[in-house]
Amino acid sequence: MALRVRVISQQLCPQPAASKSLEEIVSAALEDAGKYTADLDELKAGGKMPGSTYYDFMQATNHLLLVTAKRDLVPLLHASEQEGGLALTKVLPGPWDEAHSISEKAGLLQAVQKAFAEGSNVQQIAAWQQKFGKRGLSSNLAVPQVVNRGSGSQIVTRVDTRVIVADPDDAARLSRIHVQKDGQFEAALMSSVISTTDNTEWRAQRKHLTEAFLPLSSLAQIMPVSFARAASCAERLMSAATGGTPVDMSDFKLHEAQAQLQLALLGLPEDLMNSVNAEMRSAFHGNPGSNRKNALADAMSKIIASLENQKQDLTLPSSGCPVKGPLSKVLNTAELPPASFYGNLLLILFAGHDTTGHTMTWLLFELARNPLIQSSVQAEVDDFFRGLDGRDPNYQDLSRLPLLDRCITETLRLWPAVANGTFRRLQFADTVKGADGREVHLPKGTLINIVNWSRHRNPEIWGQDANDFNPYRNFEASEVAHVGCPMAAVNPQSPRFSPFAHSPRSCLGRNFAQMELRVIMLNLLRSFSFSLAPPYDALYSSKISTTDLSTFHGVNRFTMGPLDLERQGSTVWGKRPLIGLKMIITHRQNPGGP
């Protein structure tokens, strides 16, 4: 680790940052790296909760470690060549076709790391599919990368080839059969349900956590908490938008998704949620200027203390009384090793809000760009509330929103919050389609990435309007969710569409996400109309590309949010885009009126 930090700094940052010398930056990063590694080792060995998280650590080191220096990559490349780690580049197309010298190969490894760090890896893949593949966005590619497995001092870093799977039939088949994860999330999330590479451990964790997310017996019971929060968030938006002030709806939606998670699903007190919400999200996103050291780890300790305090009050459907904080209850009773408990809590605090927050922001973005569709959804929302005759909706009522269902489905297609899809390791030898469509053999252990982005935007499978927001498109029945119905637990999916990944290792929180999305959107669309504020108003009629980063695009760092057109971060290896979306909010004076 020490060598890596030093060399990156020397090669990528010949000029030290203005306020600190290069040596100071490197020595601070080294100190943080050492502490973080020791913390994780202590967690695994003795159960002590760490003083920092992966996100705190990344922020403290200004994302320095995300791009490796060329001279450190060369020995990794040689080792990989000897072990056969690059063999698949000979049988599948990809950028390696043009990399001949060792320096060009190391340059490509850096380009992949930089795209991950900037949040543009899925656009990079789509551009490479079009350049090197013969089957457009259906092309499967071979892309060598620097990969990690393990956590703390056990972390192993090597160069290996990841097969990018974009052919719809290959994607569905491989993700359904090969449920084993590839290990790259372990560095941040330890042995949590999303990251564990041990399939038996995954099944046991998943089985235990599932009860919290059962639609009719758990979620329907916490919907009143969810609805009350959504109703109060409309008031919060009203005051933020007073006098026509533009509101950053990305920040607003992320805040509300975090509030829903903490209040409804975790059953935490509102004052705790209010005190940690903004700072936690800032650490997750690595926003500059808000870097109180280890802010996220501090918030986690407060949350853990609160879970401990209210242990007796938390309930599940199987408790036989009204459900309260079901996700906290399953976390508390899972009897997980401390590293899995910590990993799951961190995972839930991140994935449990960021995904849903971004999905709502993208939906508002598209409704603003398509005012006729916005009016039609508002009409449906007005009818919905009229039908309730003054009472609050219950979970089953959510089944009566067919256009909102389609708008959410279309948003999950066009702007998949988890644009990366899923990263797996083949449990036995299998095949994918090669450049000419014929099957190519992949050995056991091959790393695969089943990407959502290019499959969801592939014109050959969605039609020529694949890049447009069209909720009226011809979805297959299996692609639209059945929220509020007995079929609510079924994962919306098809070979061409997998916003929550394909079953069985699909999103555990999707039913909660689907409920809160509707509950929040109902309250906001009932009271307000949304349009784009400057400078986003330039995007009203612009086409949005799947590959071109010179125009407005999504920023994908585990989850994909909208590019902030006004702010960006700066790091040792270059500019680091941030997330944001300003909108003008207009109060609807007479919703549903004549």
Ligand code: HEM
């Ligand atoms: C629109 C919102 C959401 C989307 C699009 C989404 C998408 C996904 C995707 C694609 C995966 C698979 C990732 C991978 O294999 O690496 C996943 C896994 C997961 N998600 Fe979500 N998610 C959403 C909301 C949520 C929420 C609200 C929660 C929790 C409250 C949650 C918890 C999880 C968990 C625990 C897993 C791991 C499941 C496993 O490996 O068995 N997600 N999600």
